[in-house]
Amino acid sequence: MAFGFRAINDNNEVQIDGTYTNHLIVESGSYTQPAFSSGTSWKDVTFSNTYTYPPIIFTRQSYYLSLLSLTKSGSNFTGFRTLSDTGSTGFTVDWYACVPSEAISLENWGMRVWNESSELVFDSGRNYMKIKDAVTFTTPSSAGASVTVNTVGGITSPYVCLSALQGRAFITPGGFSIYYYVLAKRNTDSQWQIVINPVYQFTAIGNGTWLPPSQQLIIGSITA
Amino acid sequence: MSYGLKIFNSSGTATLDVSNRLTRLLYERDLPYNESSSTTVTGLDSDCVYFAINIESGATAPEKFPHLISVSGTTVTWTAFPNSSFAANTKLIIFKYK
Numbered sequence: 372m373a374f375g376f377r378a379i380n381d382n383n384e385v386q387i388d389g390t391y392t393n394h395l396i397v398e399s400g401s402y403t404q405p406a407f408s409s410g411t412s413w414k415d416v417t418f419s420n421t422y423t424y425p426p427i428i429f430t431r432q433s434y435y436l437s438l439l440s441l442t443k444s445g446s447n448f449t450g451f452r453t454l455s456d457t458g459s460t461g462f463t464v465d466w467y468a469c470v471p472s473e474a475i476s477l478e479n480w481g482m483r484v485w486n487e488s489s490e491l492v493f494d495s496g497r498n499y500m501k502i503k504d505a506v507t508f509t510t511p512s513s514a515g516a517s518v519t520v521n522t523v524g525g526i527t528s529p530y531v532c533l534s535a536l537q538g539r540a541f542i543t544p545g546g547f548s549i550y551y552y553v554l555a556k557r558n559t560d561s562q563w564q565i566v567i568n569p570v571y572q573f574t575a576i577g578n579g580t581w582l583p584p585s586q587q588l589i590i591g592s593i594t595a
Numbered sequence: 596m597s598y599g600l601k602i603f604n605s606s607g608t609a610t611l612d613v614s615n616r617l618t619r620l621l622y623e624r625d626l627p628y629n630e631s632s633s634t635t636v637t638g639l640d641s642d643c644v645y646f647a648i649n650i651e652s653g654a655t656a657p658e659k660f661p662h663l664i665s666v667s668g669t670t671v672t673w674t675a676f677p678n679s680s681f682a683a684n685t686k687l688i689i690f691k692y693k
Contacts, residue, residue, distance in 0.1 A: 378600040381613045384642070384693050386600070391619030394690070425648050425686045427618075440649040440659075440683070448650075471620050480605065495602045495610070502616045502692040505644050534646050581676065583663050587644050589692075 387493045389486040394427060394469040395497040396593065404436060404453060406461040413439055413454040418468065421447035426468035429500060429530035429591045434462045435554035435566055438533035453533070456554050456568040467530060467593065469500050503529060504590040508565065510553070510582045517566040522590045524561040531555050531563060532589035555588065563588055622689040626662050626673050628682040633672040642693040645671065651683040659683035 378387040387393060397420070404414050418426070425441050428451050435456040442450040453464065481495030504523040511518050522529070536553045556564050565588070602611040611617075621643060622636045628651070649661040660676035662685040671689065676682035 379613075380615060382616070382693050384616070384691070386611075386613075386615065386617050386619075391621070391691070394618040394620065425650055425688070427646065427648075427688070440651070440661075443650065469618070481602065496604075498610060499617050501611075502618060505692060532644075534648055535644060581660060581663065583665060589644055 387484055389484060389492060392471040392486075392490070392492045393499055394471055395494070395499050396467050397422070397426065397470050398468045399466060401463055401465045404432070404434070404455050404459065404462055404464050407455050407457050407459045413452050414464075415442060415450055415452050416466065417442075417450040418448070421449050422470055423447060424470045426451075426470050427532060427534045429467045429469065429532050429534075431465040431528055431530045431557065432462060433557055434459050435556045435564075435568065436464060436533065437536065437552040437554040439552075454552060454554075456552075456566065465530075467500060467591075498593060500530075500591045500593065502589060503592050504588075506588045506590075507585050508588060509585050511565065511567045512582065514567060517564055519558070520563045520565060520588045522561050522563065522588065526560055526590070526592050529557075529560055530591045530593070531557065532591060535587050535589045536565075553582070553586075563590075616692050618690045618692055620688070620690050622671075622687070624687045626675070626685040626687055628659070628684045629675050629679050631662075631673060631675045633670055635669050636671055636689060637669065638691070639666065639669045639671065639689065642691050643689050644692055646686075646688040647673070648686045648688065649683045650686045661685040662687070 380386045398418050402416055405412055425448050428438055437454050439452040439454055441448050484493040486492050503526050506520050506522055508518055508520045554566050554568055558564050604610050621638055645664050647661045647664045651659055659681050661683045662673040662675055665672045
């Protein structure tokens with residue numbers, strides 16, 4: 372960065388400058404995740420707008436939840452799809468979607484930062500997701516196994532980044548694949564539970580597991 | 596706060612201050628469903644997190660499998676699901692957060 376503006380946080384790391392693009396909150400809402408009845412009892416959430424860049428999804432819920440995929444129409448992202456675990460009876464999910472800076476805000480005060488390609492990288496009229504913690508944990512490797520992940524305290528009702536949870540295991544006994552999804556739920560504001568849960572059976576597609584040995588739990592907050 | 600940047604909204608509520616960690620996009624790449632490979636990402640370190648987002652949602656079950664991602668040093672490696680009929684095109688995103 373040879374010119375322009377740079378903000379450094381108290382960790383001596385760059386918060387804002389013309390090199391990095393910050394992820395801003397573009398949409399939020401709440402929905403009811405339906406009671407689990409089969410591997411196809413997922414919930415499709417539709418964005419109010421469409422996005423050319425895949426949004427990162429943060430959620431807040433007290434029951435196990437997994438992000439299956441983003442949904443698309445043509446080349447635009449239009450929503451996301453979530454699935455709960457076999458024991459759920461339906462519950463409320465609060466969510467935020469974040470994308471790199473794009474449209475300019477309508478505010479007529481504050482500060483905007485552009486990069487040298489004239490792309491907007493920060494706009495004080497927008498809300499940005501603040502990352503409060505990121506904890507690496509060992510992925511549970513067997514059906515029903517879970518792991519408790521402790522995160523930083525002092526945050527009221529934090530959000531978890533479902534987009535960061537990787538993997539669905541598959542194990543094929545007797546010609547059928549059983550899918551094992553990685554799901555997360557909040558125990559307390561500083562403790563989360565990760566579980567591998569079987570939720571679907573389908574025609575055999577192979578043998579083995581499909582999970583990274585470790586992955587990251589990311590905690591976000593919308594407040595400064 | 597004794598130094599640095601603090602931003603307020605029009606209601607006077609602080610929306611950003613020096614203790615906040617924002618997500619800063621470091622690297623992105625589209626991973627074809629049948630590609631397994633690796634690359635070096637400048638700036639990749641322990642202050643980064645990475646995503647493998649399934650961008651090929653199916654209308655019916657089963658959902659396809661996105662790539663698995665692993666990181667060692669500044670090298671990021673992606674592995675496609677071995678059965679190509681169930682492998683998804685994936686978006687790899689890496690951002691810094693500290």
